Amino acid sequence: MKRRLSAAFALAAALVAPAARADRIDEAWARGNDAYLRGDYDTAVAAYEELDRDDIVSPDLFFNLGDAYFKKNALGPAIWSFERAAALDPDDEDVRFNLDQARKLAARQARDKIEGEDHDALWIRAVTALSPSTETWVFLALYLAFFATLFVRRRADEDARPALAAGAAILAGVTLLAGAALAGRAVLERVPFGVVLPDAVAVKEGADVNYKTGFQIHAGLKVRLLERDQDWLRIRLANGLEGWVRAKEIGRL
Amino acid sequence: MLSMPVRSLRLSALAIVAGLVLAAPARAAGPTMTIELDRDAVAPGDAFVCEVTLTVGNEEVESYHAPEFKGLRILSTPQVPNRSTQMSMGGGGTFIQNSYSWRYELTVPPGSKGPFVIAGARARVAGRDVKADALTVRVGASAGAGRQTAPNGMPPGFPFDLLGGGRPQAEPPQSTGGSFLRATADKTRVYVGEPVVVTWSLYTTQRLDKFETTTEARTDGFWSEDVPSTAPKGRLAYTQETLNGRVYQVAPLTQRALFPLRDGKLTVTPMEADVAQVDFFGSAVRAQHLKTEPLTIEVVPLPREGRPAGVDDASVAVGKLALAVHADRTTVSVGEAVTVTVEVRGTGNVRNAKTPALPTPQGWKAYPPKENVALDFANGVGGVKTSEALLLPEKPGTVMIPALELVTFDPETKRYATSKSDPLRLDVTGDANVGAAAHTPGAAPGGPVVENVLGAALRPIRARSRLSRDVGTTFLRSRAFVWLLFLPPFALALTSIVERVRGRLAADSNRTRRRDMRRLVRKRLGAAEAHREAGRAGDFYIEIDRVLRDVLAARLGHGVTGLRRDELQQVLATRGLPAELTSRVLAELEACDQARFAPGGATEAAAAMAAALERADELIGAVEKAPLREEASS
Numbered sequence: 001m002k003r004r005l006s007a008a009f010a011l012a013a014a015l016v017a018p019a020a021r022a023d024r025i026d027e028a029w030a031r032g033n034d035a036y037l038r039g040d041y042d043t044a045v046a047a048y049e050e051l052d053r054d055d056i057v058s059p060d061l062f063f064n065l066g067d068a069y070f071k072k073n074a075l076g077p078a079i080w081s082f083e084r085a086a087a088l089d090p091d092d093e094d095v096r097f098n099l100d101q102a103r104k105l106a107a108r109q110a111r112d113k114i115e116g117e118d119h120d121a122l123w124i125r126a127v128t129a130l131s132p133s134t135e136t137w138v139f140l141a142l143y144l145a146f147f148a149t150l151f152v153r154r155r156a157d158e159d160a161r162p163a164l165a166a167g168a169a170i171l172a173g174v175t176l177l178a179g180a181a182l183a184g185r186a187v188l189e190r191v192p193f194g195v196v197l198p199d200a201v202a203v204k205e206g207a208d209v210n211y212k213t214g215f216q217i218h219a220g221l222k223v224r225l226l227e228r229d230q231d232w233l234r235i236r237l238a239n240g241l242e243g244w245v246r247a248k249e250i251g252r253l
Numbered sequence: 254m255l256s257m258p259v260r261s262l263r264l265s266a267l268a269i270v271a272g273l274v275l276a277a278p279a280r281a282a283g284p285t286m287t288i289e290l291d292r293d294a295v296a297p298g299d300a301f302v303c304e305v306t307l308t309v310g311n312e313e314v315e316s317y318h319a320p321e322f323k324g325l326r327i328l329s330t331p332q333v334p335n336r337s338t339q340m341s342m343g344g345g346g347t348f349i350q351n352s353y354s355w356r357y358e359l360t361v362p363p364g365s366k367g368p369f370v371i372a373g374a375r376a377r378v379a380g381r382d383v384k385a386d387a388l389t390v391r392v393g394a395s396a397g398a399g400r401q402t403a404p405n406g407m408p409p410g411f412p413f414d415l416l417g418g419g420r421p422q423a424e425p426p427q428s429t430g431g432s433f434l435r436a437t438a439d440k441t442r443v444y445v446g447e448p449v450v451v452t453w454s455l456y457t458t459q460r461l462d463k464f465e466t467t468t469e470a471r472t473d474g475f476w477s478e479d480v481p482s483t484a485p486k487g488r489l490a491y492t493q494e495t496l497n498g499r500v501y502q503v504a505p506l507t508q509r510a511l512f513p514l515r516d517g518k519l520t521v522t523p524m525e526a527d528v529a530q531v532d533f534f535g536s537a538v539r540a541q542h543l544k545t546e547p548l549t550i551e552v553v554p555l556p557r558e559g560r561p562a563g564v565d566d567a568s569v570a571v572g573k574l575a576l577a578v579h580a581d582r583t584t585v586s587v588g589e590a591v592t593v594t595v596e597v598r599g600t601g602n603v604r605n606a607k608t609p610a611l612p613t614p615q616g617w618k619a620y621p622p623k624e625n626v627a628l629d630f631a632n633g634v635g636g637v638k639t640s641e642a643l644l645l646p647e648k649p650g651t652v653m654i655p656a657l658e659l660v661t662f663d664p665e666t667k668r669y670a671t672s673k674s675d676p677l678r679l680d681v682t683g684d685a686n687v688g689a690a691a692h693t694p695g696a697a698p699g700g701p702v703v704e705n706v707l708g709a710a711l712r713p714i715r716a717r718s719r720l721s722r723d724v725g726t727t728f729l730r731s732r733a734f735v736w737l738l739f740l741p742p743f744a745l746a747l748t749s750i751v752e753r754v755r756g757r758l759a760a761d762s763n764r765t766r767r768r769d770m771r772r773l774v775r776k777r778l779g780a781a782e783a784h785r786e787a788g789r790a791g792d793f794y795i796e797i798d799r800v801l802r803d804v805l806a807a808r809l810g811h812g813v814t815g816l817r818r819d820e821l822q823q824v825l826a827t828r829g830l831p832a833e834l835t836s837r838v839l840a841e842l843e844a845c846d847q848a849r850f851a852p853g854g855a856t857e858a859a860a861a862m863a864a865a866l867e868r869a870d871e872l873i874g875a876v877e878k879a880p881l882r883e884e885a886s887s
Binding site: 025026029033036037042051056058060061063064067068070071073094097098101132133135136137140143144146147148150151154182185 | 315316333620711712713714715716717719720728729734737738741742744745748749
């Protein structure tokens with residue numbers, strides 16, 4: 001009898017738990033939005049972070065969290081949040097706009113920037129010059145045009161075939177370039193990056209606080225993550241400078 | 254160029270030391286908040302400054318609430334506080350003191366008597382509430398600003414480096430030392446709200462090494478805006494000018510646009526400054542004290558004639574100004590915010606132009622607007638004033654924001670005009686339930702507890718009632734993209750293969766014929782088998798006859814129906830079918846004819862049919878394999 005009762009309770013709990021979780025998520029979301037709209041950004045951040053801790057993955061959540069951090073003038077976490085939203089939905093124009101605004105503000109606030117710290121390598125700038133959707137559509141248009149030319153050539157008169165073959169060759173070349181840009185973007189997505197969270201972080205020459213400080217970086221700077229040693233991360237700036245920072249000071253993308 | 258005098262450096266060092274010493278008791282006292290005015294009493298129409306200062310140690314300031322200015326008109330509010338940090342060392346450690354100050358520019362509305370109380374400024378610092386005492390504003394004759402600012406934002410007493418001045422040629426009229434200050438206004442009679450640009454300049458005929466403003470001009474009764482200077486900061490840019498027949502080197506010190514807040518004769522008080530030359534040892538020689546003449550501006554009220562009925566002075570925008578309304582997007586989903594901007598643009602009194610209130614469409618929530626003013630002095634005094642409001646649709650549909658109106662008065666033409674914006678259409682898509690009740694009652698539209706939600710050029714949050722958990726996906730990551738990649742080469746290859754096979758098949762007509770013939774033979778033999786099993790002998794032999802003739806027709810390339818047996822024999826002989834096979838075929842056809850009408854028992858008939866079927870099958874195989882000659886062309 002007891003076993004049956006326990007099983008019934010377990011079944012009921014299993015059925016009720018997802019609904020309760022959904023209610024909790026909606027409640028926290030509404031609480032965060034309401035607090036934000038009232039100008040209570042601390043409460044808004046707390047509510048949004050509650051959802052983040054609950055492993056909710058949503059571009060809207062990270063977008064709102066970024067806005068709330070921005071309003072608190074916490075530019076590092078704001079940029080990190082916008083970057084996370086952008087990673088989930090790279091074509092969201094609002095996310096790109098706010099990320100750009102936060103980066104500009106952070107750049108103005110950082111007084112002693114290192115030369116080239118945020119100047120990405122040429123290939124990164126090349127593959128991210130256009131938005132992902134624009135790159136995709138350009139590539140697809142060229143790709144389909146190339147095959148359409150091949151189809152037409154098969155049925156064309158002998159006289160027209162050389163011209164169509166030349167057109168197909170040109171299209172093939174341009175399509176390869178566009179495809180290389182897409183492939184580069186795919187490679188870039190596999191590279192681990194992080195964002196500096198505090199206003200200023202001292203970068204050490206080794207994975208310990210007693211090592212000499214090599215240089216200083218500022219909130220919102222996007223860095224490449226190379227390796228981890230306990231609580232320390234080895235990072236690399238866009239200009240090639242490397243060093244160690246505490247893992248908690250970096251928001252991983 | 255001379256550096257700062259040594260004495261000043263010493264004084265600065267002493268001041269720093271004194272600051273460090275004085276910082277110790279301050280840090281011990283904990284967070285403090287003060288509120289002060291820049292004068293003791295304020296005359297109606299005068300602009301004055303109220304400054305709230307919060308002094309803390311290294312604690313975090315969690316929140317700040319502005320004071321209430323009941324009965325006073327707010328001319329400007331700070332977006333962010335000014336922050337200064339002071340560090341002191343001693344007692345075995347380093348102590349930090351942070352000061353935050355919020356500067357509010359206010360005025361007493363004309364006709365108000367006061368006194369007014371400014372109260373309610375408070376902050377929360379590291380979990381503790383800190384409050385400022387209430388402050389009473391007395392209304393009376395203005396005592397003038399207590400704190401003054403030097404031109405270009407320099408503090409009073411900041412020594413300008415004046416080396417590089419021009420050649421002195423004549424004595425100026427107001428100074429025995431060859432230098433004088435002059436204040437000039439571009440107009441001396443204006444309407445209330447009409448800008449007057451006043452320029453303070455230094456005229457000199459001799460080399461000057463030091464310049465120090467000692468008293469700034471007061472502009473009581475005016476709202477004042479500094480006109481940005483193009484001169485390098487900290488230096489004076491000289492031009493040459495002839496005045497009363499004498500050539501002077503002239504350096505503009507500062508320029509301000511003054512907007513009269515009330516009518517009557519308003520006075521701009523003199524600016525005073527000390528100038529001097531510096532000798533070889535750095536000591537000031539030939540020092541002079543300079544002073545401008547006061548300026549009197551006659552301000553007349555806005556005319557009543559021609560003014561639209563029901564419009565008061567405060568609602569009239571003075572200048573050549575135009576009104577426009579636009580939105581950052583005109584099609585949105587339920588729950589997505591729209592930023593609607595009311596914009597007043599042109600020349601004139603842009604800052605004090607009253608932007609018309611934006612009506613809230615039914616089924617929408619509205620949050621208090623944020624005003625922003627960007628002045629532009631490139632073509633006269635002007636700029637743009639914007640009022641950005643956040644609107645949140647709660648149900649789908651189309652709403653129209655009607656045309657807004659702004660009454661303007663152009664001082665040049667002395668006429669009133671009404672500027673109208675275009676109506677704005679907003680389309681909302683989606684489900685009403687999606688955007689409903691995203692906010693608590695505390696967030697009622699326009700309610701006093703709702704703070705402005707618009708950040709500086711930041712797109713607003715997504716305020717949908719339910720969190721969208723769909724991870725955004727791009728076409729690049731979708732399966733459709735992969736399919737589109739594979740489809741064209743696959744289609745091309747398939748087309749190529751199909752065309753090649755079809756070509757090969759078309760070239761082999763004999764094979765096609767044989768294939769068709771086999772299909773026909775299977776069909777006929779199947780039908781014959783069915784007749785045999787059913788015991789229909791007549792129908793069985795008809796099918797056997799037909800299949801033999803069809804096979805012959807297929808091999809010969811033409812029909813054989815209707816041919817007599819001797820004719821058929823001749824045709825087969827002509828095409829080279831072996832005589833033995835021809836005889837067997839003809840015998841079988843003959844047997845079929847006879848069997849169709851021959852009487853007999855059921856058992857014998859069944860046995861005969863089985864034998865006939867076997868023979869027909871054998872004959873068909875033989876005919877198919879037999880070599881034939883090509884038909885001779887006629």
